[in-house]
Amino acid sequence: DGGITQSPKYLFRKEGQNVTLSCEQNLNHDAMYWYRQDPGQGLRLIYYSQIVNDFQKGDIAEGYSVSREKKESFPLTVTSAQKNPTAFYLCASSDRDTQYFGPGTRLTVL
Amino acid sequence: DQQVKQNSPSLSVQEGRISILNCDYTNSMFDYFLWYKKYPAEGPTFLISISSIKDKNEDGRFTVFLNKSAKHLSLHIVPSQPGDSAVYFCAATDSNYQLIWGAGTKLIIKP
Numbered sequence: 001d002g003g004i005t006q007s008p009k010y011l012f013r014k015e016g017q018n019v020t021l022s023c024e025q026n027l028n029h030d031a032m033y034w035y036r037q038d039p040g041q042g043l044r045l046i047y048y049s050q051i052v053n054d055f056q057k058g059d060i061a062e063g064y065s066v067s068r069e070k071k072e073s074f075p076l077t078v079t080s081a082q083k084n085p086t087a088f089y090l091c092a093s094s095d096r097d098t099q100y101f102g103p104g105t106r107l108t109v110l
Numbered sequence: 111d112q113q114v115k116q117n118s119p120s121l122s123v124q125e126g127r128i129s130i131l132n133c134d135y136t137n138s139m140f141d142y143f144l145w146y147k148k149y150p151a152e153g154p155t156f157l158i159s160i161s162s163i164k165d166k167n168e169d170g171r172f173t174v175f176l177n178k179s180a181k182h183l184s185l186h187i188v189p190s191q192p193g194d195s196a197v198y199f200c201a202a203t204d205s206n207y208q209l210i211w212g213a214g215t216k217l218i219i220k221p
Contacts (some may be wrong), residue, residue, distance in 0.1 A: 004153075031207050040119075042199060042213040050207055089152050097142045097203050100157070101153030 003027070004102035005092050011077075011107045013085075021105050022078045022089030032074035033092040033099060036060065043090065049074055084085060085109045113137045114202050116212035122219050129187040131215050133200030136181065140202040144209065145174060145185045147198045155200075158185070187217075195219045 003024045013019045014090040020099075025032065031050045035043040035058075045058030049068040063082025068074055078085045086109045115134045123129045134176075141162040146154035159176045160167040160183065173186045180220050187194055200212040 006153075010221065024155065025192075043211045048208065088151070096146060096157055096207075097209075098159060099209055100156060101146075104151065104153050106151065 004053065004093055004100060006089075006092060006102035006105050008105060012105070013109055015109055016080045018077055019085075019107065021078065021089055021091075021107070023074045023076065023102060024072055025074075025091075025093040026072060027093055027095070027100065027104075028071070028096045029093035029100075030071070031094045032068070033094070034058075034064070034066065034074070034076045035090040035092065037088045037090060037104075046076065048087075079091050084094055112141075112213075113201055114128070114210045114212040115197065115199075118156050118215050118217045119213070120216040120218065122218045122220060123190050125192060126189045129185075129190045129202075129217055129219070131185040131196065131198050131217065133183050133185075133212055134181060135183075135210075137202070137204065137210070139204040140210070142203050143176060143183050144201045144203075145172075146199045147194075148199060148214070150161075156198060163188055164196070188198075190219045192219050192221060 007022045014020045033048040034046040044060050047066040049055035089105045090100045111127050111134050111135045144159040145157040158169050158172045160176050176183045190220040197214045197216050201209040
């Protein structure tokens with residue numbers, strides 16, 4: 001079954017802790033993306049990667065870090081430097097213009 | 111500055127009628143446009159797209175119209191069904207692998 005998986009679905013962390021969100025795809029897509037969605041708002045791009053071992057900052061990269069060591073995987077780390085980390089995080093991948101999304105991870109900072 | 115705008119935060123339509131969702135853009139370099147549908151707490155699902163060389167693309171109940179001179183596109187859903195209730199996002203790209211997203215329109219289908 002081809003697709004994009006994100007785990008976990010719900011994640012809780014204490015303030016001041018780093019946390020890593022997982023994103024895996026078996027669609028053989030070159031490009032992968034991380035977005036954040038806040039209530040009543042659209043999608044905001046955090047980071048994207050067009051190829052293995054390369055990634056670029058999006059519009060709201062501060063307080064986040066990523067890695068792209070494998071084509072299939074694009075984990076996102078939310079660091080303690082991120083001021084408002086509570087949000088719904090979406091991972092996507094694409095081969096050209098159309099992006100396909102995972103189910104999302106809801107991160108809540110307590 | 112928002113390059114892709116969805117000016118209606120919400121839209122309410124009677125079941126069976128036509129739903130029309132609108133989207134405006136400012137960047138004339140955009141050459142590919144997409145509509146996504148999103149349910150709460152789920153990832154967006156790709157719905158339909160259109161290239162700038164076309165003015166219409168149809169897929170079942172969904173039709174997207176593009177007016178390049180007005181920098182405007184619209185998504186028509188006919189007939190509207192209860193399962194169409196969701197947030198609809200318009201997105202555009204100039205083929206640099208990035209999508210520019212609108213803020214979304216919440217569509218409510220009334221029984």
